[in-house]
Amino acid sequence: MTESITTQKYKAFSVIRIWTLAANTVTQLLRMRILAFLTVFSLIAIAAGFSFPTMSPEQQLKLLKDVSFGSLQIFSIVIAIAATSILIPKDLEDRTLYTILSKPVPRYEYLIGKLLGVLLLIGGGLLIMDLILSAVIWIKQSLIITGQIAALKQEQSATPENVAAIKMIIGKYGLTWGVHAGVFAVFLKASVIAALSLLISSFASSTLFTIVVAFAFTIIGHGQQLLRDWFLHDTLSSGFGKIISGLVVIICPDLKLFDVVDKVITGEIISAVTLASMGGMATLYIVGYTATAYLFFVDKEL
Amino acid sequence: MKHKLLVFALLIAICLSKLPLENSLTATLRRQKLLDTGLDLSMRESLGQMGFAASLGGLRSLxxxxxxxxxxxxxxxxxxxxxxxxxxxxxxxxxxxxxxxxxxxxxxxxxxxxxxxxxxxxxxxxxxxxxxxxxxxxxxxxxxxxxxxxDNPRLLMKLGDIYRDRKPDPKLAAEAYLNAYDHGAKSFYERMGAYELVKLNDRTSWEKAYAILKRYYDSGARYASIMRDLPILEAKLEIPVEKRVPVPTKAP
Incomplete structure (x- = not known):
């Protein structure tokens, strides 16, 4: 009787099991002090925010955003690759993997849970960094506007028209919704890289191999657009070259699709529809890579 | 073996679905000017290996x-x-x-x-x-x-400044200032264009300058430059005395 109840209750796909695995992964990564980078980021943002006061106001704000977004991207890519690469080998080493898989946990749930844990960690980290960055930009922007208006008053030219112009020009380079959209784009890129690393990790023999190959694919992924144009449109190249570029185009994600940060920094607006399209593309990559990772992992001798 | 075939089939499916989507999203982002064109490969020497890789890797702005x-x-x-x-x-x-x-x-x-x-x-x-x-x-x-x-007004304004101050050419300076004004620069730059037109030696330019400055005068602007250039233009264009702006009398 009890046995039949247990059988009835068992689900082939359980969100609760995945969530438990994800939460466990977050704890596991937090214990590795991965988020210590947040302190480093705060220091970088503050240093970039209040250095170079002799530059033009727009350049000061642009530099602050450039340095901060650069740090955000490096943080997210490094964590996405490193954290995902070490998860399966670490679980093997600690023998946690055997404990988990000896229970009625399907291998795909294990993979999804692990990936979700990494994405939660990256998402949480980026959210905190977004808040820090927004605060620093806002403070910097307010200081610059106050200074500029004071200068105008000194020159007796603080007309409402001039003050509005100053606020508009500086505001464009300051804190806008675009900053958050940029952080979201960074998150999407990191998520795709994490899924790709999970795929490599599912068949790799060592952590180092996964990290090196994932970094290589990340670099190639940023140039995938060039290869795709060449693969699809160039008619003069040799057959062998075409095959190689075709393979890269098939396997690699186009990471340039998430590179809208440059435009965000100069105050360009990104529409919700564009962000949704980018999100959809990232989801396609993540689902595709995770499904392929499962097909490799399901056959893996543990 | 079954799983290996599935991997292969899945990769084909991903490729077939992702290529058109990637192309479409790239085109959308380029149309919205959110995506820069590819980096010129000849820049590799100037950037160095690391800089080139970094700029490819989404750190171009940095x-x-x-x-x-x-x-x-x-x-x-x-x-x-x-x-x-x-x-x-x-x-x-x-x-x-x-x-x-x-x-x-x-x-x-x-x-x-x-x-x-x-x-x-x-x-x-x-x-x-x-x-x-x-x-x-x-x-x-x-x-x-x-x-x-x-259409960038800042660049046009700067071009006007150079043609006014560094390589004096009133015609090009006026052209740049008026173009800047047409593309969103402040009204000051329209007047700057007019002041440059005053320096030229053709009637068309004077008429254009007069029309601009007179418009500002009629709307109540009494800047020193307007008051200096309007009488000059009125003399050059032989405007009837009754239609000329009153010249402020000097205090005794």
């Missing part, structure tokens, strides 16, 4: 900022050749950022040109030549920037 900061250091050392090459690199990395074009031209047409002109260690002829060369370089930088940002 690399542009670093080369901009390096150019600032070169500017402080009055190393104009380095300033020019680093600002060229910066503008190439972010060609749609107007402040970089503006600053690159300012360095050449103002800072470098004046520095050479005031260098007493050089012969007068050389000083003048270097001054002219650097002013022309500043103009060519703005012309290049305007190819990427044809």
């Amino acid at each position: 690399i542009a900022s670093i080369s901009y900061l390096q150019s600032y250091t070169a500017f402080e050392n009055l190393d104009w050749g380095t300033v020019d090459s680093l600002m060229t690199l910066t503008t190439r990395l972010q060609p749609t950022e107007p402040t970089y074009w503006e600053e690159a031209s300012w360095h050449m047409a103002y800072n470098a040109a004046s520095n050479y002109l005031n260098n007493n260690e050089l012969r007068a002829a050389i000083r003048n030549k270097l001054f002219r060369d650097h002013v022309n370089r500043g103009i060519s930088i703005l012309d290049e920037g305007l190819r990427y940002l044809p």
